[in-house]
Amino acid sequence: MDVLTHLFVGLHIIGIAALLGGVLTQMNAMRGGGARVVPAMLHGALTMLVTGIVLVGLSEAQHVHLSVPKIGLKLAFLVVILGLVYVKRDEETVEKGVVATVGALTVANIFIAVLWT
Numbered sequence: 001m002d003v004l005t006h007l008f009v010g011l012h013i014i015g016i017a018a019l020l021g022g023v024l025t026q027m028n029a030m031r032g033g034g035a036r037v038v039p040a041m042l043h044g045a046l047t048m049l050v051t052g053i054v055l056v057g058l059s060e061a062q063h064v065h066l067s068v069p070k071i072g073l074k075l076a077f078l079v080v081i082l083g084l085v086y087v088k089r090d091e092e093t094v095e096k097g098v099v100a101t102v103g104a105l106t107v108a109n110i111f112i113a114v115l116w117t
Contacts, residue, residue, distance in 0.1 A: 004058060012052060016044065016110060018043055019040070026099050030100065037084075039089075041102060042086060045078060045081050078109065
């Protein structure tokens, strides 16, 4: 069961990398007003959602105590991220605030995961 958990943690990190990488690729475009939501953002967020749900399930199956407020806050941030990238995915350009919000919530999600013990 530990191998499965580690596999999904790795996939979760890959999802975070795809989401944050998508944001970082748009940093120069944000200055010029031509930023857009790239597919990596949507795919990364969806990967994070699916692997996060699986990780919670695996933890519950192993009777590991989880911080419900922590998981709830991370899920709330991810739902906002998913909403933004899904709605704006087909637009040619988006306001730089959209990409900045996605990036800020992603970084906040990372720090919640790492620092909230």
